[in-house]
Amino acid sequence: MTTRMLSGHHHTLGAHWDGEGVNFALFSAHAEAVELCLYDVTGQTETARYTLPEKTHEVWHGYLSGLDPGAVYGYRVYGPYNPQAGHRFNHHKLLLDPYARQLIGEFRWNDAHFGYRRDDPEEDLSFDTRDNAPFMPKCVVTAPSVFADDTRPKKPDVSWSQTVIYETHVRGFTLQHPDVPELARGKFAGLGHPKIIAYLKALGITSVELLPVQAFSDEHFVYEKGLRNYWGYNTSSFFAPHTAYLNENDAAEFRHMVDNFHQAGLEVLLDVVYNHTSESNRLGPTMSFRGIDNASYYRLQAENPRYYVNDTGCGNTLNVSHPRVLQLVMDSLRYWSSDMGVDGFRFDLAPVMGREPKGFNPRASFFQAIAQDPQLSRIKLIAEPWDIGPGGYQLGNFPAPWSEWNDDYRDTVRRFWRREPGQLPTLARRLHGSGDIFERSGRRPYASVNFITSHDGFTLRDLVSYQQRHNSANGENNNDGHRENLSENFGVEGPTDDAAIETARRRQQRNLLATLLVSQGTPMILAGDELGRSQQGNNNAYCQDNELNWIDWPSLGKHSEDLNAFVTLLLKLRADYRILSHPSYIHPPHRPESYDIKWLNSDGLEMREEHWQEHHSFLLGYLLTGPHDEQSRVTLLVIFNNSTQQQEFQLPDYQAESGESALCWRWLVDTIQERGIPERPSAASGEKLNIDERSVAILGCNKDIRFAQGTSND
Template sequence: MTSSRYRVSHGSPFPLGAHWDGSGVNFALFSANATKVELCLFDQTGRREIERIVLPEYTHEVWHGYLPDVRPGQLYGYRVHGPYEPQAGHRFNPNKLVLDPYALELRGDMRWHDAAFGYRIGSKQADLSFDKRDSAPIMPKCVVVDPAYTWGQDIRPNTPWAETITYEAHVKGMTAQREELPPQLRGTFAGLADPNVVEHLAKLGVTAVELMPVQSFFDDRYLIEKGLTNYWGYNTVGFFAPATRFISPGGGIHEFKLMVRRLHEAGIEVILDVVYNHTAEGNQMGPTLSFRGIDNASYYVLADDPRYYFETTGCGNNLNLTHERVLMMVMDSLRYWVEECHVDGFRFDLASTLGRDRDQFSSHAVFLDAVRQDPVMSKVKLIAEPWDTGPGGYQVGNFPPGWAEWNDKYRDTVRGYWKGEEGLAPDLASNLLGSANLFDKRGRRPWASVNFVTAHDGFTLLDVVSFNDKHNEANGEDNKDGHSHNLSWNCGAEGLTDDQGILDLRDRMRRNLIATTLLSQGTPMLLMGDEVGRSQGGNNNAYAQDNEMNWLKWEGIGERDEAFRTFVQNVIRIRRDRELLRQRKFLHAQPVDEEGTLDVQWLRPSGEPMEDGDWQNPHTRSMAVALAGPDERMLLLLNAYHESLDFQLPQGFENGWVKLIDTATGAAHVRRGEKVEGSTFTVEGRTLILLETVK
């Protein structure tokens, strides 16, 4: 096919992607090892290729051309020519339509077929064979986009880290069951922008929504064949384009921007969960969708035998962030979401991989240094998932200044403590104060510890107190997938029960876990739906369940869950209104006044300071944490025993103590607490109490 309808000139090698300048479109694609690049234009259905145009120029390893007759809305893709030599790391196959890595929008769904693979499926030569079938009919198409958008008076909340409370959510899961919304808006960016949904978040008191992956991703072929989908979305194929499944009919990137603006109006930041460690193309037996067919040897980290991939993600490949053009793509993508889409930060999936120069993790890895010095990225919130599947991949506490990190040690310690595990007193004490043993270095602050007891990967909060074991049968893997070490406790019955005593205990345990999270120093993170008792039926790996198991229930919430939502709201307000509960610096038992009052002190129930023997005693399950500021005092009483304990209260405060939070009763007093009489306070078994006084 030759071009006859479209004029083409040399254009520019910058910017990469399809850039509409108001007069025409410049197309630019990086490939260091290609021999020719063809731009393929499609009709509006995406089914018919109408033109194939050879990009006329090759400058600094970028193929480019300018088409004055192309307008926004044009569908396109590329065919990239070059050697098909897997043994040398090259997998070019011009029979495969490949997606532009810089595409701002995709249209159409991936329709899996053997033609998606660069080699012949079933061949004895495996990936060394060559497939000549055209993949264009089954591939989504890239869209030329005019990114102009009227932001009006959009103002970024710029919430200080010390005041941040994040809420991990899924775009579809958040509104798929929101009956007030028109069906076409449920599960979309527009649905999340609905005023009633935004009001729910604002009323709850969270300051940031951390959205699970919204960049373009495909459902894995093996999941489709099992009747499942990639619900979580950790399978990215386009780092600039939003996933089409979250866009309502007729929408586009403007719909995403509207969602951001509506959340900003409510004072809520938007943080994106991003996957730059690997792509959806998998290992050498995976499909040719984009990067593999454009320049496999540049985009991926190859093994010593370049036919294969070096990977630390468990997903078949690692993006080669030590390559200047691949690093540039990732940085361009991040800046695009910040500058063009006004997002406020990112959570980086398997971030240890991003900190590897190959085998070894380093806090001065190429990507981490690039982010730290970047004038845009250095000003937004950066959150690491500080582990991957490779050797030395567990790096909690080792990311550089400016980063916060998911702290799974916090999750395990808090769950274990309230479950009744032994020997956790020292770890709990550290966790309550922001895990200084991990993060107090290089000028880092308590907010670097993202404290959570639940996340998308694992049990929901209700399931933590309702199941002893995982129940992942719906995933089709014979319940072999997912973690078995959940530190959960069903409180006396596995799963659903009508036993009121068990239900009461579960409510108390939920309150213990959430209150501990919100009262600890650091950055609290809540999981979508935990505030209203969302359950996954004991599934702790619901990555493939695009159904009610994962969707937030809006209607028919029972009295228990309504009461729990109120409790969560009130505890968040208590945290927000009291600086002692959100310190900007680590506490190290330093005096705060002329009398020598310490900013933090650990006490036995008897009121005496805890000593080495208390910390070393594996049976220590109760303690008091005294926090002090110049004009206020707070006392956190923790009793993980099943029996009640009397705590001796510090004396000498003429205004006396008031009770703010009691997880036994569900009390959480936002303004005036309940007056405490006497010098001792009885704390029921498995209960957290927060007391307050002023000088």
């Protein structure tokens, strides 16, 4: 290796090997000098230190010939330590390269990470000279990507209208799976194992959404309680995969997992956190961005730059309005989409990405950058449409082609099934794909990502078993997590030996799942809900890296198998009856050959205005009809009965031709049954059915439905 650093170039940020050496480039507008520190292969011993010799357009850069992939490094950045002016440079702190594609070692908490002296009365106005390098992970130079090889499986390119999302966690999903090799459990290799992929394919989902896999660390307050950040929403590196999910500490392991999913026709979506970083507020650690250029990377309070804008609730907010920070996010997204093969992203606290000085703007620079990008504009983009900043709730306001987590859907369905009065009109809108929220801006039903549960909150099993949160294990005196869960425990809080309560809870899980999977829009299932997984009433299990979060595969019994079979049945139904996932909003037709949607009362006739005003009615028919020239699977009827007793429902009539059988209606799903498989014979047009209390009945007919009277509400 040469002992002299050459000037190199500023064009490509990060560390890039060209076959003869490595070019290093780091953006910092306000730094006075930048040192590159090289380490041995273990990352424990510093072997050399070089000053980057050039600064071009606010990018510090240098070139070392003879340096190869696998080289380990970090940065020390010199500049003013003046928090009141927004600057927090401290060259005593080893920093991660924001563009590092691989890390070695783990972040270990130590007071040396703080840029100030924690025992000083002036807090962050003081200056700490301890070296944090022994406790920091280090960056690793990687070889140029070889992932563009044409022999790799092509992306499945699942249409939005056919997408079914399965939200899961790399570690928790496989850590206790007996068919996954022990060394692969809890890793990318385990999630990409053939047994896991076969399970997901058999279930019927199309797209796996992974909780954060970009390198993250534990928050200090979590560490002090002896807990771990399990979910991963505390990102420290936007390019490097989380090292704990790697077997051989090779970033290519992630791409191999993605290739396995693609080979099976399944998509991989990533939950990404570009709204804040792991450096927290002014009293947080100095790990990367804060020490490289605090005033550029973060949004600071204009009246006092010592303090951070905290629209995220996590202590800081990334300054995506800055062109270099926007470039960082865009480069990161392109890397994961192209080099790593990812099919789409779900953006945590997404309003942050569009917030400008006057508030949220759907035409903010970030959204425009995405829209004009030939690669990113074609993949799946999902927003979590809320944060805690001013005007932070933005459901329905993201631009096309974005989709959004629809918490209004979640809450409406929960309210209906726990028998809150007056829910029928809103329930119909949510079943319709929330056109009242999304269609007004010209967007499609799949813009609504419908969900009953997610990683944040109760699992489905807990939703029907607990009235209150039980978060004491989190060490916050049960004060964290959502206070109101719109849940129902059926008379007993938590586990019970009462057979009647258990039966009611299992049926309610089926009711909720059935509602989700017959709704227009994009359904999302929380991993383990199809197995009845419980978190013992913890609705904020972000810090529980233990059996509370891990799926206990060895202990699954008959009820888990039954529920899994039920979800499989529903997903097959959704795939067979494409009218359930129509790519456009369905309205009463102007032409006979059009698709149609109708809302029915117990007489099998269209709901009238007075029916919608019956606040204590819990019976609704949902009828979908396809073009008349289709030969089969054109008409679907879903009957929701959340009454406390059996209700009579008259099936719609149709115009029978001479000699035609009247037994049009065939039972497809009945949530009374543990596996949803009906035990009822076909029914005749116009026949009156007894629909059991608190259940969902789904029937299909391939005839032309005729209505003699009634008006449509849609």
